[in-house]
Amino acid sequence: MDNLDPMLDALVVAEIRSGNRHAYGMLIDRYQMRLRATVSAYLLHAEEIEEFTHEAFVQAFVLLNQFDHTQPFYPWLRTIAMNALRLEAHTCDATTAHAGDYLRQVLLERALDQTQDERSDARVQALDLCLRTLPSDASELLTDKYQSDHSISELAARHRTSEGELQNRLLRLRDRLRECIGKRLTAELG
Amino acid sequence: MSDADTMLAEVLDGNADAATRGRLAELMRRDATVRERFLGQVAIAGALRSRHQPAQRLAALRERTLATLVDGGSLARTRRRVLERLPPRPEPRRRRWWWWIPLGLCIAAAAVVLVLRNPTSPLQPNDTSLHTPPWNGTGSGLRGDYYGDHIFTRLAGSRVDPQIHFDWPGSPIDTMPADHFTVRWSGKVQPRVSGTYTFIIRADDRVRLWIAGRLLIDTWDRPDISDQYGEITLEGRQRYDLQIEYCDNEHAGEIAWWWQAAGQAKEIVPTSQLYPP
Secondary structure, eight states: OOOOOHHHHHHHHHHHHTTOGGGHHHHHHHHHHHHHHHHTTSOOOHHHHHHHHHHHHHHHHHTGGGOOTTSOHHHHHHHHHHHHHHHHHHTSOTTTOOHHHHHHHHHHHGGGSTHHHHHHHHHHHHHHHHHTTSOHHHHHHHHHHHHHOOOHHHHHHHTTSOHHHHHHHHHHHHHHHHHHHHHHHHHHHO | OOHHHHHHHHHHTTOOOHHHHHHHHHHHHHOHHHHHHHHHHHHHHHHHHHHTOOHHHHHHHHHHHHHHHTSSSOHHHHHHHHHHTSOOOOOOOOOOGGGHHHHHHHHHHHHHHHHHHOTTOSOOTTOGGGGSOTTOOOOOOEEEEEESSSSSOSEEEEEEESSSEEEESSOSSTTSOSSSEEEEEEEEEOOSSSEEEEEEEEEESEEEEEETTEEEEEOSSSOOOSOEEEEEEEOTTOOEEEEEEEEEOSSOEEEEEEEEETTEEEEEOOGGGEEOO
16 A cells, blocks of 8 residues: 555654654554545545544554554554444444434444455555546546535536536446456456 | 436435435345445545545644644543543532431431330330341342343353452453453342432443433443443332443453442442342
C-alpha cells in the first residue's frame, strides 16, 4: 500500500511512549486515509465513518503500551477498527432489523468475515490503478462528488445534466470501478 | 435505470427517504444480487470518498484526535468521553446520611422500651430472638450464565457465583473467549432491613441491572467504566427478582456490585443475601 519504513513507526511509537503525545499526529497523518477507506466499506454515512476512524485512533493510543513495536503499526490499528465494527455488528440482528437499520447491518455483518479486512487494503490499492483508466471528465465528476460534498442537484447543475442522469452516471462509474477492481484482485490471486 | 438502481443510487448519494430505504431493504432481503451490488457499491463509494478527502478534513480529524489525547484528563476518562460523545457526567450528590444516625438511635431505643414494657409482648427478656440478628439471609449467590458472544446466544457454561466482584485478566471460564463475551446473573436479592437502597456497579464495558423488574442501571449503549448508581426502596427480608447483564468488549473484564442504605455502609452485596433462581 505504501512504502513507508516500518522502522519509522517504531521510532514514532517510542517517542509517544516517552511522553510526546503530539508525535501521534504523524501516525494519524500516515494512516488516516487508509483507515477511512477500510472503515467506509462497512458504513454508509460519512459522519459515522469519521467517528469510527477517530475512535480507532483514540483507542489505539490508549492501548499503545500493548503494541509490539517490532510489528507494523497499520495492521494493528486496522484490527482495532475492525473489532469495533464487529462489536457494532453484534449489537443488532439483520434478520429482524428494519429498513435503514437493515442496510447498515448488512454492511456491518461483512466485517465478521475475517478475510474482508485483508481484502479492503488490496481493494483500495486496486482502486488507485483503476481510477487512472477513467476518462478525465469521469475523474472530474468523481472528484466533485467525493471531495466537495456537493448535493446531487448542485452537481447536476454544475455538470449541466439532470439529477437522474447524474445518479445513473455515478452508479455506472462505480460499477465500472468495481469490475476493474474485481479483475485486478482476481489476477493478483491467480 | 431499473427501480433497484434508482433506489441504490438515492441511498448511496444520501438523498433517499425512509420509504426508499425500506423498499431497497425489502428488495435486498429477497434478491441476493441486489444485496451484493449494494455491498460492492458502498465499498467503492467509501474508497472514493476516502481517497478524495480534502486536506483540511484530514487535518481536522488529526487535531480533534490529538486534542482528545492531550486535554489533561486521564486516558480512561478520555476514552469514556469519546465513546459517550457527551460532556463528563457530574459526580453523584453525596447524601447526608449521617444526620439520620442520632434520630434513628432515639427511635430504636424508644421502640425497644415500649415493646419490653408491654406484658403481652412476645419479646419479653427471656425471649432471645431480639438478640439474634434476623437480617442475615441464608443465600448462596446468583446463577451466572456465561456466553461466548455479545448477544447471549452461545451459552458456554453456568455456575453459582457467591458475589459479583470480578476482575478477569482473561477468560472467566475455560470454554469461552477472553474477550467479546457476555454474562447474565439471575436470582433474588434479600435486603436486611427496609429502606431506600443505592446499588452501585462498576463495569468495563457494558452493564444492565434490574431489580424487581425495574431497570436501575443501564450502560449498554454507552459503555462507562465509572461507578453507576441506581436507587430503589425495598422491604427488609423480602426477596426480589434480580438480573444483571454484563458485556466485555476487549481487554480485561471487570465488574463489581455494591449496595448501601441508611445505616448500612457501602459493601459488596454479600452472598448471604443472594439466592439463585
